[in-house]
Amino acid sequence: MMINSTAADANLPQDPSEDFVRQAIEEKFNVELKIVYMPLGTDYVNKLNTLIAANDTPDIWREGNVDGGNKLALNGVLADMTPFVSADAMPNYFKYWLTDKEVKQFQIQNQFLRLPMPFNRNVYRSYYIRKDWLDKLGLAVPTSYEEYYKVLQAFTNNDPDGDGRKNTYGFSTSGMGSSIGLEWPEFIKNGLTFASFIEDNKFVDMQTDPRIKQVVDDILKVMNEGLVDPDWFLNKGTNSYDNAVQGKVGIVLSNDKAFAYDSNPASLQNDSKALNPKADWEPFNPLGQTALRTAPLPGPPVLFSKKTADKDPEKIKRAVQILDWLASEEGFLMTHYGIEGKQYTRSGNTITLNPQAYQEDIGKKGNFLDIWQFFTPATPEALGLEVIDPGETDRDREIYKFVTSIPVRNNIGTFIAVPEGIDLGAFRGRQNELQVKMVLEEKSGAKWPEYREEIMTKYKGKMLFDAYEDQIRAAGGIK
16 A cells, blocks of 8 residues: 655554554454555655556555546556445445545546545635734724725724834735735635636636736735735745734734644744734634635545456455545544544543543654544544544634634536646746736736736646536536
8 A cells, every 4th residue: 555644754653563553454354564655745756656667556555646647547557446446345435425426526537447535525714813903903803805905904004013113014925936826815805716616617717717807906906005014925934924923914814724723832823922912813704704715625536556456356355445444433533543542532422532642652653643544534523523622722612613614615526637738837837927927017917818818828728727627527517
């Protein structure tokens, strides 16, 4: 099995007797596992492709190539999953994680070649605002773009930190010195939901839609008034986060569930309070009840080796049984929380964690459960379970409740792959270059129709999106 670890520093114990998940699997399914693991990324892809090229293809693996296995399908490397995967063979997988329709939508080349991964259906994308600044200025949390705009003005002009100086701004983001980025509320204001969606039976890419013209003009409006961090374009890494911590800006965006948790030692809340005990960050949606992103889709799939399926189908059958166990309540609890009575206790469907025992028995032994969690996300609610972390505060739970209540837009329904012959990097690079030119040089979105025509023709954007639509249509997402 070649799988991805969910944390870069995770390692399986050198002493197999310390790995209770491996022991459970090997005993339960009468197998001996050979696990190759590393984080998804370039090294993972290179290692996988090297194994395949050497005819040493893993029996099963998590795909890492950007095409989701399409080239491997064309080259006859992948097994037909029809004899192995069904609701009977994988009852837990189909009961708790994916529907038969979703599995069918995820296929390529009109064959059953890919097993979509269980995935986190929750969305944590939310803007965060300095509530203590709002309170000082007598303002409510904004629930519309108009209110948000007025807050930007107040945070910039009305001395929200009370130091008597004009040294604060409303919003910050990171352009990495190369793009306008995708965090501006002005995208959502103009109907462009992160990151793509179906509208009027057509695929819409938020970054290249004709409405970018108005997005640019709206961004320029807040820039020209000096309402945003003046260093936003050059911000890299944690720069915008650091500016928020230091009290230079009052609004930022995050996709991290624990971004402002009390129980997260490295949260925005705790880092800010270390400098200013009055700092109080609260999640909010500047567009009211408008979705901030589309619903998640499964990530890179699990694939089976045709060579193994042809020569030793029992291996694939056993692997399917293991995957379904990982998707079961028993497998989920063991791989995410440890052993009942040691790392957690249970009362009915309520799981209460013991963080100290977890750290001692798992964290100090390479965080090895981060590797075994490759197949299922940390969403116990999918199995009807409630998890109590004693370290979380009531405020943390209120944040979770709010960010998971923000509406999401329907997704495109299937994984889409870049077709051969299109350089997605060059396409996005030119797109970013032209958008930056409009914002920083031309100070206008007027030329976007002309610029868009260039990237849609010279950089094959039309061909790319037509191919996406064909894939979505084949999956039933477009009529």
